[in-house]
Amino acid sequence: MRIASVILAAGFVASLSGCAYATETVEKVKDVLPLDEVGRHYLQAVCPINDAYAAVQYSLSQLRQGAENGLAAPEIELLRIQAQEALDKLAAAYTTANQQLASDAAELSLEVAPKFEKVNEALQQYTAAAAGARELSATELLKFDWGAVADAAVITDLRKTLGLAVDEQGMLAECQAVAQEEATTDSGDGDKTPADSESQSEG
Numbered sequence: 001m002r003i004a005s006v007i008l009a010a011g012f013v014a015s016l017s018g019c020a021y022a023t024e025t026v027e028k029v030k031d032v033l034p035l036d037e038v039g040r041h042y043l044q045a046v047c048p049i050n051d052a053y054a055a056v057q058y059s060l061s062q063l064r065q066g067a068e069n070g071l072a073a074p075e076i077e078l079l080r081i082q083a084q085e086a087l088d089k090l091a092a093a094y095t096t097a098n099q100q101l102a103s104d105a106a107e108l109s110l111e112v113a114p115k116f117e118k119v120n121e122a123l124q125q126y127t128a129a130a131a132g133a134r135e136l137s138a139t140e141l142l143k144f145d146w147g148a149v150a151d152a153a154v155i156t157d158l159r160k161t162l163g164l165a166v167d168e169q170g171m172l173a174e175c176q177a178v179a180q181e182e183a184t185t186d187s188g189d190g191d192k193t194p195a196d197s198e199s200q201s202e203g
Helices: 002-031 035-068 073-103 113-133 138-143 153-161 168-190 194-202
Strands: none
Touching: 035 073, 035 138, 035 153, 035 168, 073 113, 073 138, 113 153
């Protein structure tokens, strides 16, 4: 009889555990970010990379032009240092984007989470590449192939899932919209009095 009671008790505990698990699962589903919000967070994280990458491309074009024009070694070295500084900023931009995307990981759906993880891995590869490229010579820098660093297809796949643009013009337009939105938000915050800010933080 006692054995039966133990078994029943064990079954009761198991059933409670199952209920708790089910409740926890439902709560997690409720906390999942909608795709449009995930997309907005994604753009806020990665759009700053564009300016940093454009600066790298510009510095490399200046280096290439200088090499083609036969500039003296000291001038070439100066251009290489400028490219090096741009690469440092690019690596920092990749790192920041990776950290911001990772902070959303717990609120992603089962469909999106694996794709985010792959993009994070790609960003880590780009970060390492940018950090490593700063040590290259001028000649090596001009031969560096960014396309071979990581699989850009994983980024395209995630963007499609989030309903974001995958063409260059569309991506630039999205980032411009995000920048405009953030500028408007910052402007609105600047108009608030300290009392307004405190009352909102209390709410």
